[in-house]
Amino acid sequence: MAGIGFELKKLFHEEVGDHSLGAIFKSMMVTSGPWIISIVTFTAFRILLSPIMEESEFMLMMCIIVYGFVFSMILSSPWITMVIRHISDLVYLGKDEELISSFLSAALIIGIQSHLFAWWFINKNSYLLEHHSTIAYFFTSLNILWLTMVIVGAMKDFNRVVLSYLSGMLISILLMVFYAGNDVYLAINCFTAGTCFTIFVLLERFFKEFGFELKLNFEWVKRFDLIPLFISGILSNLAVWCDKLMYWFLSNKSVEVAPGFFLFPDYDLVIFLASLTMIPATAYFTVFVETTFSDAQKEYLGAIEQGADLLQIDEHANKLLLAYLKCLLNLFLFHTTLSIIYIFVLTFTFDFTGFGIVAIPLLKISILNMVLQNMFQAMIVFLYYFDYQKEVVLISGTTFLVSAISTYYMMNLPFEVTGYSFFIAMVIGGVLCFLTGIYKIQRINFYTFSSNDL
Numbered sequence: 001m002a003g004i005g006f007e008l009k010k011l012f013h014e015e016v017g018d019h020s021l022g023a024i025f026k027s028m029m030v031t032s033g034p035w036i037i038s039i040v041t042f043t044a045f046r047i048l049l050s051p052i053m054e055e056s057e058f059m060l061m062m063c064i065i066v067y068g069f070v071f072s073m074i075l076s077s078p079w080i081t082m083v084i085r086h087i088s089d090l091v092y093l094g095k096d097e098e099l100i101s102s103f104l105s106a107a108l109i110i111g112i113q114s115h116l117f118a119w120w121f122i123n124k125n126s127y128l129l130e131h132h133s134t135i136a137y138f139f140t141s142l143n144i145l146w147l148t149m150v151i152v153g154a155m156k157d158f159n160r161v162v163l164s165y166l167s168g169m170l171i172s173i174l175l176m177v178f179y180a181g182n183d184v185y186l187a188i189n190c191f192t193a194g195t196c197f198t199i200f201v202l203l204e205r206f207f208k209e210f211g212f213e214l215k216l217n218f219e220w221v222k223r224f225d226l227i228p229l230f231i232s233g234i235l236s237n238l239a240v241w242c243d244k245l246m247y248w249f250l251s252n253k254s255v256e257v258a259p260g261f262f263l264f265p266d267y268d269l270v271i272f273l274a275s276l277t278m279i280p281a282t283a284y285f286t287v288f289v290e291t292t293f294s295d296a297q298k299e300y301l302g303a304i305e306q307g308a309d310l311l312q313i314d315e316h317a318n319k320l321l322l323a324y325l326k327c328l329l330n331l332f333l334f335h336t337t338l339s340i341i342y343i344f345v346l347t348f349t350f351d352f353t354g355f356g357i358v359a360i361p362l363l364k365i366s367i368l369n370m371v372l373q374n375m376f377q378a379m380i381v382f383l384y385y386f387d388y389q390k391e392v393v394l395i396s397g398t399t400f401l402v403s404a405i406s407t408y409y410m411m412n413l414p415f416e417v418t419g420y421s422f423f424i425a426m427v428i429g430g431v432l433c434f435l436t437g438i439y440k441i442q443r444i445n446f447y448t449f450s451s452n453d454l
Contacts, residue, residue, distance in 0.1 A: 003313030042272060044173045053182050056257075061184045063257045064135060065191065066268065068240055072142040075117060078109050078233030080147055085229055099210055101217035103147075108216065110147055114140040125260035128308035134192075136183045141195040148202045228389035235396035236380060239429060240373060242400055243407040243422045244271065251411040253418075267362065267418055274366035277342055281335040281374050289327045289378070297385055298325035304448065313445060321441045324382060328434070330376055335371045343367055365419040372426035379433035384442070386447070391436050399429030 042062070083106040084192035090098050122128050128135070172194025180187035220226065247253050247264045254262040300316040308316075347360055353447050376399070383392050403425035410421045440447065 012234075020358060045176075048173070048177045049180075049187070053184075053333075057184050059257045059263070060261065061187055062137070063261045063263050064184075064188060066263070067261065068139050068142050070244070071117070071121075072114070072139060072146060074234070074237045074241060075113060076143040076146045077237050078230040079106055079110050081229045081233035082226045083147075083220050085226055086223065096210060098215055098217055098219075100207070101215040102220055102438070104214070104220070105216040105218045107144060107147055109221070110143045111140050113134075114143040121260070125258065126240075127259045131185045134188050138188050138192045138195075141192050141199065144199055145195055148199055148206075150252050164198045164201035167201070168194040170194070173276060192432075228393050230390040232380075232389065232396050235393065235400050236377075239399040239403055239425060242403040243419075243425070244268075246404070246407045247411055250408075253411070253415070266415070267366075270363050270366045270419075272369045273346065273363060277335065277339050277370050278374060280338060281331070281370075281415055284334050285331055285374070285378055290369060291330050292384070293320075293323050293327045296320045300444070301448075310445075311423060317441070317444050320444065321438075322323060324437060324441055327382075328375065328378065332371070332375060335374055339367045339371055346403075361416065362418055365423060369419060369422050371421065372430055376426055376430045379430065379437055382437055383433065386440065386444070388440060391440070395429060395432045395436065398432060399425050402428050411431075 029237055030070050044067075045058075045062065049061075053061070083102060087099055087102055090096070090102065115136050118139040119132060122132045122135055172191045175190035175193060176187045180190050244267070247267060248262040251264070253267075254264045256262050296316075296319055300313070300320050303316045346363060380392055380396070383395075385418075403422060406421035406424045410417055
Protein backbone atom coordinates (compact mmCIF):
# COMPACT_ATOMS: atom_id res chain seq x y z
CA MET A 1 0.00 0.00 0.00
CA ALA A 2 1.70 3.14 -1.23
CA GLY A 3 2.58 5.81 1.30
CA ILE A 4 1.29 9.36 1.16
CA GLY A 5 4.74 10.84 1.26
CA PHE A 6 5.95 8.98 -1.83
CA GLU A 7 2.95 10.22 -3.79
CA LEU A 8 3.55 13.78 -2.59
CA LYS A 9 7.02 13.74 -4.09
CA LYS A 10 5.63 12.86 -7.51
CA LEU A 11 2.78 15.33 -7.30
CA PHE A 12 4.96 18.26 -6.37
CA HIS A 13 7.04 17.69 -9.54
CA GLU A 14 10.12 18.01 -7.36
CA GLU A 15 13.08 15.81 -6.59
CA VAL A 16 13.05 13.54 -3.57
CA GLY A 17 15.68 15.67 -1.88
CA ASP A 18 13.63 18.86 -2.06
CA HIS A 19 12.53 20.01 1.38
CA SER A 20 11.44 23.53 0.46
CA LEU A 21 9.02 25.52 2.57
CA GLY A 22 6.58 25.39 -0.33
CA ALA A 23 6.61 21.60 -0.32
CA ILE A 24 6.13 21.50 3.44
CA PHE A 25 3.24 23.97 3.30
CA LYS A 26 1.54 21.99 0.55
CA SER A 27 2.03 18.80 2.54
CA MET A 28 0.39 20.41 5.55
CA MET A 29 -2.63 21.35 3.45
CA VAL A 30 -2.87 17.91 1.83
CA THR A 31 -2.35 15.74 4.89
CA SER A 32 -3.97 18.01 7.47
CA GLY A 33 -6.52 19.96 5.45
CA PRO A 34 -9.56 19.17 7.61
CA TRP A 35 -7.50 19.74 10.77
CA ILE A 36 -6.43 23.14 9.49
CA ILE A 37 -9.99 24.00 8.47
CA SER A 38 -11.29 23.12 11.92
CA ILE A 39 -8.50 24.89 13.84
CA VAL A 40 -8.61 28.11 11.83
CA THR A 41 -12.40 28.13 11.87
CA PHE A 42 -12.61 27.49 15.63
CA THR A 43 -10.11 30.28 16.21
CA ALA A 44 -12.08 32.64 14.00
CA PHE A 45 -15.27 31.68 15.86
CA ARG A 46 -13.79 32.59 19.22
CA ILE A 47 -12.49 35.91 17.96
CA LEU A 48 -15.31 37.02 15.66
CA LEU A 49 -18.49 35.19 16.68
CA SER A 50 -18.33 34.81 20.45
CA PRO A 51 -18.76 38.58 21.04
CA ILE A 52 -21.92 38.76 18.90
CA MET A 53 -23.59 35.49 19.94
CA GLU A 54 -25.18 34.57 23.21
CA GLU A 55 -22.92 32.25 25.19
CA SER A 56 -25.41 29.37 25.17
CA GLU A 57 -25.89 29.67 21.40
CA PHE A 58 -22.17 29.88 20.78
CA MET A 59 -21.47 26.80 22.91
CA LEU A 60 -24.18 24.84 21.07
CA MET A 61 -22.73 25.78 17.70
CA MET A 62 -19.23 24.78 18.80
CA CYS A 63 -20.55 21.51 20.19
CA ILE A 64 -22.30 20.61 16.93
CA ILE A 65 -19.17 21.38 14.90
CA VAL A 66 -16.86 19.48 17.27
CA TYR A 67 -19.19 16.47 17.23
CA GLY A 68 -19.29 16.68 13.45
CA PHE A 69 -15.53 16.46 13.12
CA VAL A 70 -15.10 13.70 15.69
CA PHE A 71 -17.89 11.40 14.52
CA SER A 72 -17.10 11.98 10.85
CA MET A 73 -13.55 10.71 11.40
CA ILE A 74 -14.77 7.65 13.30
CA LEU A 75 -17.59 6.68 10.94
CA SER A 76 -16.05 7.46 7.57
CA SER A 77 -12.51 6.20 8.20
CA PRO A 78 -13.20 2.46 7.71
CA TRP A 79 -14.84 3.03 4.32
CA ILE A 80 -12.17 5.50 3.29
CA THR A 81 -9.39 3.12 4.31
CA MET A 82 -10.94 0.38 2.17
CA VAL A 83 -11.50 2.50 -0.92
CA ILE A 84 -8.03 4.09 -0.66
CA ARG A 85 -6.49 0.63 -0.77
CA HIS A 86 -8.73 -0.41 -3.66
CA ILE A 87 -7.93 2.74 -5.64
CA SER A 88 -4.21 2.19 -4.97
CA ASP A 89 -4.57 -1.28 -6.46
CA LEU A 90 -6.44 0.13 -9.48
CA VAL A 91 -3.66 2.64 -10.12
CA TYR A 92 -1.06 -0.12 -9.82
CA LEU A 93 -2.99 -2.28 -12.30
CA GLY A 94 -3.49 0.63 -14.70
CA LYS A 95 -7.28 0.64 -14.36
CA ASP A 96 -7.70 4.39 -14.15
CA GLU A 97 -11.12 4.15 -15.78
CA GLU A 98 -12.50 2.59 -12.59
CA LEU A 99 -11.30 5.34 -10.24
CA ILE A 100 -14.35 7.59 -10.66
CA SER A 101 -16.91 4.80 -10.22
CA SER A 102 -15.15 3.52 -7.09
CA PHE A 103 -15.01 7.02 -5.65
CA LEU A 104 -18.70 7.69 -6.39
CA SER A 105 -19.76 4.42 -4.77
CA ALA A 106 -17.79 5.29 -1.65
CA ALA A 107 -19.35 8.77 -1.62
CA LEU A 108 -22.82 7.21 -1.84
CA ILE A 109 -22.20 4.78 1.03
CA ILE A 110 -20.61 7.40 3.26
CA GLY A 111 -23.27 9.98 2.40
CA ILE A 112 -26.17 7.66 3.24
CA GLN A 113 -24.48 6.48 6.44
CA SER A 114 -23.79 10.07 7.50
CA HIS A 115 -27.36 11.18 6.95
CA LEU A 116 -28.80 8.18 8.79
CA PHE A 117 -26.46 8.64 11.74
CA ALA A 118 -27.29 12.35 11.98
CA TRP A 119 -31.02 11.54 11.84
CA TRP A 120 -30.65 8.90 14.58
CA PHE A 121 -28.57 11.16 16.82
CA ILE A 122 -30.85 14.19 16.46
CA ASN A 123 -33.97 12.05 16.79
CA LYS A 124 -32.85 11.28 20.34
CA ASN A 125 -33.04 15.00 21.12
CA SER A 126 -36.51 16.37 20.38
CA TYR A 127 -35.24 19.86 21.16
CA LEU A 128 -33.28 19.88 17.87
CA LEU A 129 -35.61 17.84 15.66
CA GLU A 130 -36.67 20.81 13.54
CA HIS A 131 -33.02 21.41 12.65
CA HIS A 132 -32.30 17.83 11.61
CA SER A 133 -31.68 18.70 7.95
CA THR A 134 -29.22 21.48 8.76
CA ILE A 135 -27.12 19.27 11.02
CA ALA A 136 -27.39 16.26 8.69
CA TYR A 137 -26.15 18.19 5.65
CA PHE A 138 -23.31 19.66 7.70
CA PHE A 139 -22.27 16.23 8.98
CA THR A 140 -22.52 14.66 5.53
CA SER A 141 -20.40 17.41 3.97
CA LEU A 142 -17.64 16.77 6.51
CA ASN A 143 -17.66 13.04 5.77
CA ILE A 144 -17.43 13.69 2.03
CA LEU A 145 -14.62 16.16 2.67
CA TRP A 146 -12.61 13.40 4.35
CA LEU A 147 -13.32 11.18 1.35
CA THR A 148 -12.05 13.77 -1.11
CA MET A 149 -8.62 13.27 0.45
CA VAL A 150 -8.61 10.04 -1.56
CA ILE A 151 -8.46 11.95 -4.82
CA VAL A 152 -5.48 14.07 -3.82
CA GLY A 153 -3.11 11.32 -4.92
CA ALA A 154 -4.44 11.67 -8.46
CA MET A 155 -3.95 15.44 -8.66
CA LYS A 156 -0.96 17.33 -10.00
CA ASP A 157 -2.12 20.91 -9.46
CA PHE A 158 -1.44 21.36 -5.75
CA ASN A 159 -1.73 25.12 -5.95
CA ARG A 160 -5.37 24.53 -6.77
CA VAL A 161 -5.75 22.15 -3.83
CA VAL A 162 -4.32 24.69 -1.40
CA LEU A 163 -6.49 27.44 -2.89
CA SER A 164 -9.62 25.31 -2.49
CA TYR A 165 -8.97 24.74 1.21
CA LEU A 166 -8.20 28.39 1.89
CA SER A 167 -11.17 29.60 -0.15
CA GLY A 168 -13.53 27.21 1.60
CA MET A 169 -12.37 28.39 5.01
CA LEU A 170 -12.68 32.03 3.99
CA ILE A 171 -16.20 31.54 2.63
CA SER A 172 -17.31 29.80 5.83
CA ILE A 173 -15.89 32.49 8.09
CA LEU A 174 -17.17 35.46 6.07
CA LEU A 175 -20.67 34.04 5.74
CA MET A 176 -20.86 33.23 9.43
CA VAL A 177 -19.62 36.65 10.53
CA PHE A 178 -21.58 38.86 8.14
CA TYR A 179 -24.67 36.75 7.47
CA ALA A 180 -25.39 34.30 10.28
CA GLY A 181 -25.52 36.75 13.16
CA ASN A 182 -26.84 35.08 16.33
CA ASP A 183 -28.53 32.20 14.48
CA VAL A 184 -26.74 28.93 15.30
CA TYR A 185 -28.28 26.92 12.50
CA LEU A 186 -27.72 29.61 9.90
CA ALA A 187 -24.08 29.64 11.02
CA ILE A 188 -23.93 25.86 10.55
CA ASN A 189 -25.33 26.27 7.03
CA CYS A 190 -22.64 28.86 6.31
CA PHE A 191 -19.96 26.44 7.48
CA THR A 192 -21.47 23.74 5.25
CA ALA A 193 -21.39 26.10 2.27
CA GLY A 194 -17.65 26.66 2.67
CA THR A 195 -17.02 22.93 3.07
CA CYS A 196 -19.05 22.13 -0.05
CA PHE A 197 -17.14 24.76 -2.02
CA THR A 198 -13.87 23.01 -1.14
CA ILE A 199 -15.31 19.64 -2.13
CA PHE A 200 -16.64 20.91 -5.47
CA VAL A 201 -13.33 22.55 -6.42
CA LEU A 202 -11.41 19.36 -5.63
CA LEU A 203 -13.89 17.17 -7.49
CA GLU A 204 -13.88 19.43 -10.53
CA ARG A 205 -10.12 18.96 -10.82
CA PHE A 206 -10.48 15.21 -10.28
CA PHE A 207 -13.22 14.80 -12.89
CA LYS A 208 -11.38 17.01 -15.36
CA GLU A 209 -8.33 14.78 -15.19
CA PHE A 210 -10.03 11.38 -15.21
CA GLY A 211 -13.37 12.19 -16.85
CA PHE A 212 -16.81 11.80 -15.36
CA GLU A 213 -19.20 8.91 -15.82
CA LEU A 214 -22.23 8.41 -13.60
CA LYS A 215 -21.39 4.81 -12.82
CA LEU A 216 -20.98 3.00 -9.52
CA ASN A 217 -18.45 0.29 -8.77
CA PHE A 218 -18.89 -1.60 -5.49
CA GLU A 219 -16.21 -4.21 -6.13
CA TRP A 220 -14.11 -2.84 -3.28
CA VAL A 221 -16.96 -3.52 -0.83
CA LYS A 222 -16.97 -7.19 -1.86
CA ARG A 223 -13.26 -7.72 -1.25
CA PHE A 224 -12.91 -9.88 1.84
CA ASP A 225 -9.20 -9.10 2.00
CA LEU A 226 -10.10 -5.50 2.87
CA ILE A 227 -12.27 -6.40 5.87
CA PRO A 228 -9.32 -6.11 8.31
CA LEU A 229 -8.75 -2.59 6.95
CA PHE A 230 -12.38 -1.73 7.69
CA ILE A 231 -12.14 -3.05 11.24
CA SER A 232 -8.79 -1.41 11.95
CA GLY A 233 -10.14 1.89 10.60
CA ILE A 234 -12.86 1.84 13.24
CA LEU A 235 -10.69 0.59 16.09
CA SER A 236 -7.77 2.96 15.49
CA ASN A 237 -10.07 6.00 15.52
CA LEU A 238 -11.92 4.74 18.58
CA ALA A 239 -8.57 4.29 20.29
CA VAL A 240 -7.83 7.98 19.65
CA TRP A 241 -11.26 9.40 20.52
CA CYS A 242 -12.54 6.95 23.14
CA ASP A 243 -11.44 8.92 26.20
CA LYS A 244 -12.91 12.17 24.87
CA LEU A 245 -16.25 10.51 24.15
CA MET A 246 -16.38 8.91 27.58
CA TYR A 247 -15.59 12.22 29.29
CA TRP A 248 -18.44 13.81 27.33
CA PHE A 249 -21.15 11.23 27.82
CA LEU A 250 -20.24 9.30 30.98
CA SER A 251 -18.21 11.46 33.36
CA ASN A 252 -19.33 13.93 36.01
CA LYS A 253 -17.06 16.60 34.52
CA SER A 254 -19.07 17.23 31.34
CA VAL A 255 -21.48 20.10 30.73
CA GLU A 256 -24.76 19.54 28.87
CA VAL A 257 -24.94 22.24 26.21
CA ALA A 258 -28.25 20.97 24.79
CA PRO A 259 -30.18 17.71 25.19
CA GLY A 260 -27.77 14.97 24.10
CA PHE A 261 -24.86 17.38 23.50
CA PHE A 262 -22.10 17.40 26.10
CA LEU A 263 -18.69 19.03 26.34
CA PHE A 264 -15.83 18.94 28.81
CA PRO A 265 -14.75 22.57 28.19
CA ASP A 266 -11.42 22.54 30.04
CA TYR A 267 -10.23 19.31 28.42
CA ASP A 268 -11.64 20.18 25.00
CA LEU A 269 -9.79 23.51 24.88
CA VAL A 270 -6.53 21.87 25.91
CA ILE A 271 -6.93 19.12 23.30
CA PHE A 272 -7.55 21.80 20.69
CA LEU A 273 -4.34 23.64 21.66
CA ALA A 274 -2.31 20.43 21.83
CA SER A 275 -3.59 19.33 18.41
CA LEU A 276 -1.86 22.28 16.78
CA THR A 277 1.44 20.41 17.06
CA MET A 278 0.04 17.60 14.90
CA ILE A 279 -0.07 19.77 11.77
CA PRO A 280 3.68 20.43 11.30
CA ALA A 281 4.48 16.97 12.71
CA THR A 282 2.23 15.31 10.12
CA ALA A 283 3.80 17.38 7.35
CA TYR A 284 7.27 16.39 8.56
CA PHE A 285 6.24 12.74 8.56
CA THR A 286 4.89 12.74 5.01
CA VAL A 287 7.64 14.84 3.41
CA PHE A 288 10.76 13.71 5.29
CA VAL A 289 10.05 10.49 7.16
CA GLU A 290 7.62 8.33 5.23
CA THR A 291 9.42 8.84 1.93
CA THR A 292 12.66 7.55 3.51
CA PHE A 293 10.97 4.34 4.60
CA SER A 294 9.17 4.05 1.26
CA ASP A 295 12.47 4.30 -0.62
CA ALA A 296 14.04 1.60 1.56
CA GLN A 297 11.07 -0.69 0.96
CA LYS A 298 11.23 -0.09 -2.80
CA GLU A 299 14.94 -0.95 -2.85
CA TYR A 300 14.30 -4.15 -0.90
CA LEU A 301 11.47 -5.31 -3.16
CA GLY A 302 13.36 -4.17 -6.25
CA ALA A 303 16.33 -6.33 -5.29
CA ILE A 304 14.05 -9.37 -5.07
CA GLU A 305 12.35 -8.63 -8.40
CA GLN A 306 15.74 -8.24 -10.10
CA GLY A 307 16.88 -11.65 -8.86
CA ALA A 308 19.52 -10.50 -6.38
CA ASP A 309 21.25 -13.19 -4.32
CA LEU A 310 20.33 -13.84 -0.70
CA LEU A 311 23.25 -11.84 0.71
CA GLN A 312 22.18 -8.74 -1.23
CA ILE A 313 18.56 -9.22 -0.19
CA ASP A 314 19.66 -9.55 3.45
CA GLU A 315 21.65 -6.33 3.10
CA HIS A 316 18.56 -4.48 1.83
CA ALA A 317 16.49 -6.02 4.64
CA ASN A 318 18.97 -4.66 7.20
CA LYS A 319 18.80 -1.24 5.54
CA LEU A 320 15.02 -1.41 5.79
CA LEU A 321 15.23 -2.11 9.52
CA LEU A 322 17.66 0.78 10.01
CA ALA A 323 15.38 3.06 7.98
CA TYR A 324 12.45 2.07 10.20
CA LEU A 325 14.37 2.89 13.38
CA LYS A 326 15.82 6.10 11.93
CA CYS A 327 12.41 7.30 10.75
CA LEU A 328 10.82 6.75 14.15
CA LEU A 329 13.71 8.43 15.96
CA ASN A 330 13.64 11.47 13.66
CA LEU A 331 9.87 11.83 13.98
CA PHE A 332 10.05 11.53 17.76
CA LEU A 333 12.85 14.10 18.04
CA PHE A 334 11.11 16.54 15.71
CA HIS A 335 7.71 16.35 17.41
CA THR A 336 9.24 16.37 20.91
CA THR A 337 11.40 19.43 20.17
CA LEU A 338 8.43 21.20 18.65
CA SER A 339 6.30 20.32 21.68
CA ILE A 340 8.87 21.59 24.20
CA ILE A 341 9.03 24.94 22.41
CA TYR A 342 5.24 25.06 22.19
CA ILE A 343 4.81 24.28 25.90
CA PHE A 344 7.30 27.00 26.80
CA VAL A 345 5.49 29.58 24.66
CA LEU A 346 2.02 28.67 25.95
CA THR A 347 3.16 28.51 29.58
CA PHE A 348 4.75 31.95 29.28
CA THR A 349 1.59 33.28 27.63
CA PHE A 350 -0.66 31.81 30.33
CA ASP A 351 1.59 33.12 33.11
CA PHE A 352 1.68 36.58 31.55
CA THR A 353 -2.07 36.83 30.93
CA GLY A 354 -3.25 34.78 33.90
CA PHE A 355 -5.48 32.82 31.53
CA GLY A 356 -5.81 29.07 32.02
CA ILE A 357 -3.04 28.68 34.61
CA VAL A 358 -4.89 25.76 36.20
CA ALA A 359 -4.90 23.96 32.85
CA ILE A 360 -1.11 24.07 32.33
CA PRO A 361 -0.43 20.56 33.77
CA LEU A 362 -3.26 19.16 31.64
CA LEU A 363 -1.85 20.97 28.62
CA LYS A 364 1.58 19.37 29.15
CA ILE A 365 0.25 15.81 29.36
CA SER A 366 -2.04 16.45 26.37
CA ILE A 367 0.84 17.69 24.22
CA LEU A 368 2.87 14.64 25.25
CA ASN A 369 -0.13 12.51 24.29
CA MET A 370 -0.09 14.09 20.83
CA VAL A 371 3.55 13.04 20.42
CA LEU A 372 2.67 9.48 21.41
CA GLN A 373 -0.42 9.49 19.18
CA ASN A 374 1.65 10.65 16.22
CA MET A 375 4.21 7.90 16.83
CA PHE A 376 1.43 5.32 17.20
CA GLN A 377 -0.20 6.35 13.92
CA ALA A 378 3.15 6.47 12.11
CA MET A 379 3.98 2.91 13.16
CA ILE A 380 0.51 1.80 12.04
CA VAL A 381 1.28 3.28 8.61
CA PHE A 382 4.57 1.37 8.46
CA LEU A 383 2.79 -1.89 9.31
CA TYR A 384 0.33 -1.20 6.49
CA TYR A 385 3.26 -0.93 4.08
CA PHE A 386 3.64 -4.70 4.33
CA ASP A 387 -0.08 -5.46 4.57
CA TYR A 388 0.08 -6.63 8.18
CA GLN A 389 -3.63 -5.95 8.49
CA LYS A 390 -4.46 -8.53 11.14
CA GLU A 391 -1.67 -7.25 13.35
CA VAL A 392 -3.02 -3.70 13.01
CA VAL A 393 -6.50 -4.92 13.98
CA LEU A 394 -5.15 -6.61 17.12
CA ILE A 395 -3.00 -3.63 18.12
CA SER A 396 -5.76 -1.08 17.47
CA GLY A 397 -8.30 -3.22 19.31
CA THR A 398 -6.01 -3.65 22.30
CA THR A 399 -5.25 0.07 22.41
CA PHE A 400 -8.95 0.90 22.24
CA LEU A 401 -9.78 -1.51 25.08
CA VAL A 402 -6.96 -0.14 27.25
CA SER A 403 -8.17 3.40 26.63
CA ALA A 404 -11.80 2.50 27.37
CA ILE A 405 -11.03 0.56 30.56
CA SER A 406 -8.51 3.03 31.97
CA THR A 407 -10.77 6.00 31.17
CA TYR A 408 -13.75 4.28 32.80
CA TYR A 409 -11.87 3.96 36.09
CA MET A 410 -10.19 7.38 35.92
CA MET A 411 -12.77 9.72 34.39
CA ASN A 412 -14.42 10.66 37.70
CA LEU A 413 -11.15 11.04 39.59
CA PRO A 414 -9.76 14.53 40.35
CA PHE A 415 -9.15 16.90 37.44
CA GLU A 416 -5.38 16.48 37.76
CA VAL A 417 -5.44 12.92 36.35
CA THR A 418 -7.37 13.90 33.22
CA GLY A 419 -5.52 12.77 30.10
CA TYR A 420 -3.54 10.00 31.78
CA SER A 421 -5.86 7.23 30.61
CA PHE A 422 -5.07 8.20 27.02
CA PHE A 423 -1.38 8.38 27.91
CA ILE A 424 -1.51 4.78 29.20
CA ALA A 425 -3.29 3.61 26.05
CA MET A 426 -0.84 5.33 23.70
CA VAL A 427 2.19 3.96 25.56
CA ILE A 428 0.87 0.40 25.39
CA GLY A 429 -0.28 0.78 21.78
CA GLY A 430 3.03 2.36 20.79
CA VAL A 431 5.09 -0.39 22.42
CA LEU A 432 3.00 -3.07 20.69
CA CYS A 433 3.43 -1.32 17.32
CA PHE A 434 7.16 -0.87 17.78
CA LEU A 435 7.84 -4.46 18.85
CA THR A 436 5.62 -5.83 16.08
CA GLY A 437 7.41 -3.70 13.49
CA ILE A 438 10.84 -4.83 14.70
CA TYR A 439 9.77 -8.49 14.78
CA LYS A 440 8.23 -8.39 11.32
CA ILE A 441 11.04 -6.49 9.60
CA GLN A 442 13.70 -8.74 11.15
CA ARG A 443 11.86 -11.67 9.53
CA ILE A 444 10.88 -9.80 6.38
CA ASN A 445 12.51 -12.35 4.07
CA PHE A 446 10.40 -15.16 5.49
CA TYR A 447 7.13 -13.21 5.21
CA THR A 448 7.95 -11.95 1.71
CA PHE A 449 8.95 -15.29 0.23
CA SER A 450 6.24 -17.31 1.97
CA SER A 451 3.40 -15.01 0.88
CA ASN A 452 4.41 -14.51 -2.76
CA ASP A 453 5.21 -16.67 -5.74
CA LEU A 454 8.76 -15.61 -6.47
